[in-house]
Amino acid sequence: xxxxxxxxxxxxxxxxxxxxxxxxxxxxxxxxxxxxxxxxxxxxxxxxxxxxxxxxxxxxxxxxxxxxxxxxxxxxxxxxxxxxxxxxxxxxxxxxxxxxxxxxxxxxxxxxxxxxxxxxxxxxxxxxxxxxxxxxxxxxxxxxxxxxxxxxxxxxxxxxxxxxxxxxxxxxxxxxxxxxxxxxxxxxxxxxxxxxxxxxxxxxxxxxxxxxxxxxxxxxxxxxxxxxxxxxxxxxxxxxxxxxxxxxxxxxxxxxxxxxxxxxxxxxxxxxxxxxxxxxxxxxxxxxxxxxxxxxxxxxxxxxxxxxxxxxxxxxxxxxxxxxxxxxxxxxxxxxxxxxxxxxxxxxxxxxxxxxxxxxxxxxxxxxxxxxxxxxxxxxxxxxxxxxxxxxxxxxxxxxxxxxxxxxxxxxxxxxxxxxxxxxxxxxxxxxxxxxxxxxxxxxxxxxxxxxxxxxxxxxxxxxxxxxxxxxxxxxxxxxxxxxxxxxxxxxxxxxxxxxxxxxxxxxxxxxxxxxxxxxxxxxxxxxxxxxxxxxxxxxxxxxxxxxxxxxxxxxxxxxxxxxxxxxxxxxxxxxxxxxxxxxxxxxxxxxxxxxxxxxxxxxxxxxxxxxxxxxxxxxxxxxxxxxxxxxxxxxxxxx
Numbered sequence: 001x002x003x004x005x006x007x008x009x010x011x012x013x014x015x016x017x018x019x020x021x022x023x024x025x026x027x028x029x030x031x032x033x034x035x036x037x038x039x040x041x042x043x044x045x046x047x048x049x050x051x052x053x054x055x056x057x058x059x060x061x062x063x064x065x066x067x068x069x070x071x072x073x074x075x076x077x078x079x080x081x082x083x084x085x086x087x088x089x090x091x092x093x094x095x096x097x098x099x100x101x102x103x104x105x106x107x108x109x110x111x112x113x114x115x116x117x118x119x120x121x122x123x124x125x126x127x128x129x130x131x132x133x134x135x136x137x138x139x140x141x142x143x144x145x146x147x148x149x150x151x152x153x154x155x156x157x158x159x160x161x162x163x164x165x166x167x168x169x170x171x172x173x174x175x176x177x178x179x180x181x182x183x184x185x186x187x188x189x190x191x192x193x194x195x196x197x198x199x200x201x202x203x204x205x206x207x208x209x210x211x212x213x214x215x216x217x218x219x220x221x222x223x224x225x226x227x228x229x230x231x232x233x234x235x236x237x238x239x240x241x242x243x244x245x246x247x248x249x250x251x252x253x254x255x256x257x258x259x260x261x262x263x264x265x266x267x268x269x270x271x272x273x274x275x276x277x278x279x280x281x282x283x284x285x286x287x288x289x290x291x292x293x294x295x296x297x298x299x300x301x302x303x304x305x306x307x308x309x310x311x312x313x314x315x316x317x318x319x320x321x322x323x324x325x326x327x328x329x330x331x332x333x334x335x336x337x338x339x340x341x342x343x344x345x346x347x348x349x350x351x352x353x354x355x356x357x358x359x360x361x362x363x364x365x366x367x368x369x370x371x372x373x374x375x376x377x378x379x380x381x382x383x384x385x386x387x388x389x390x391x392x393x394x395x396x397x398x399x400x401x402x403x404x405x406x407x408x409x410x411x412x413x414x415x416x417x418x419x420x421x422x423x424x425x426x427x428x429x430x431x432x433x434x435x436x437x438x439x440x441x442x443x444x445x446x447x448x449x450x451x452x453x454x455x456x457x458x459x460x461x462x463x464x465x466x467x468x469x470x471x472x473x474x475x476x477x478x479x480x481x482x483x484x485x486x487x488x489x490x491x492x493x494x495x496x497x498x499x500x501x502x503x504x505x506x507x508x509x510x511x512x513x514x515x516x517x518x519x520x521x522x523x524x525x526x527x528x529x530x531x532x533x534x535x536x537x538x539x540x541x542x543x544x545x546x547x548x549x550x551x552x553x554x555x556x557x558x559x560x561x562x563x564x565x566x567x568x569x570x571x572x573x574x575x576x577x578x579x580x581x582x583x584x585x586x587x588x589x590x591x592x593x594x595x596x597x598x599x600x601x602x603x604x605x606x607x608x609x610x611x612x613x614x615x616x617x618x619x620x621x622x623x624x625x626x627x628x629x630x631x632x633x634x635x636x637x638x639x640x
Contacts, residue, residue, distance in 0.1 A: 003028075004028050016040065019042075052081070083134065102128055144170060147171070154179065170198060172202070180195075180207055189219065245269075252272065259279055262281060266285060267286060277305065309332060327350055340364070354383045355382065356387070361390040363398055500529060502573075503557050504556060517559075521634065532546070543572065560596060
């Protein structure tokens, strides 16, 4: 028999020779009994016993529970657990444990009684002791004498002690100390710095100080890490404190591999972390900060694990995980994410992405492509349980993608999604859901396409009709606006114009213009007229010249011939003059038609026929007497 389990019984007394025939026993568990007293020969015969558990009993020095030399037969004992007995049962006093020379691990209660004022009493001969863990602990202060006789300790756990004062040099003699647990002690900043100051010369590897700084504090982080820089610190557990801002100008210690700041009040965190492997920031309030900032100042090339769960994260900075070439696990559960907003294309080694308990409805196409690429190389697993997944036409590509890559989803048989009719269904197996969605959404797609096409066609027809109907008005407004902003034009609202008339004619009527119009109106009657061959500005766009000429002329006279009706620019001049009369002259007719040829009404455009019907025209006669009346009529029209 190597192991004897007697825990959770009602043993009150261990009599002499109780185990004398169990010389091969290696481990004895007497925890959770009613033990109140041990007799001197209680452990006789247990020369090979290596582990003894006496915790959670009623043993006490004041009840003389431990006769001097009671542990003497335990010559091979390496691990003694006697914690959580009576608070007055400090075994280090009265030389109870001094003969356990092979003891490596000791768990006991500590009481600063008048008979035992210093806990190092009784440890001087325990040269193999490497681990000390306290149960009940009434230790009130730490000094350079506290662990004076325990120079070989590698592990010290004094959590839950009642320490209220820390002196300088409390751990300066612990040259082999690797792990220190001071959690559950209500320290202040000065106590913490008095402790870590010792680590400039102590090879500490793990410091546990959870629930230690319970009041809101502002720690000088650069100074704090400067004390640890030469210690070789590998793990730092500082969860359950009251830190708000954790920002550093300088990098974390190069040896630090695990940094735990969970369960704080963080709303800002940023460090350069050259060799950090695990970062635990769960249960904080970093959501707003991480939406536009990174937690690592530069690269985090050694980081393999990061926990950002319970941080009220709605979105993450796109580059938050850039230069994380070894990252394997990202935990973002219990946040309010609606999609993957960060860049995943730079995470080739990612093996686990926990997005459970968020508000994700579907992934974007870019995210799906990135995940597919990573999964092919690293065997990526994703947890999407407890999200607001949608099974609808808008998310059909996502559901199809999930069906194709269902093996990457952790616990997919528990996933649920909101169906088209707002019911909630189990998403697995995916194939029937994909087929049903494709059927449902196909009819919707045809209907939506038809309705969309119909609406688009109606809009095109409507817009085209309006543009065609008001084409001349639109062109007029365009050219007038262009004229206004392109160069300076005088404002003619006072009724004064540069020209009495703008003459619109086709090039075939040039002889009539220069032999009849100009001599009779300009030379004889001194009327200033505008003709395009003479008065248009060189280098100006022709349509702009036409618009300006009409706008700066009191009247527009159109020489109507069949050539005029066939000319694009002649009809342009006619319509611009018509728009001018409607929109700039308050409805006053400024158009006057001169028919140089006999043209049937059926050959005229409707808008021109309206002017003919209003008698706003004159026919050119072919006799001298008629010519006199003709030019008098023209003159009368231009000056009125």
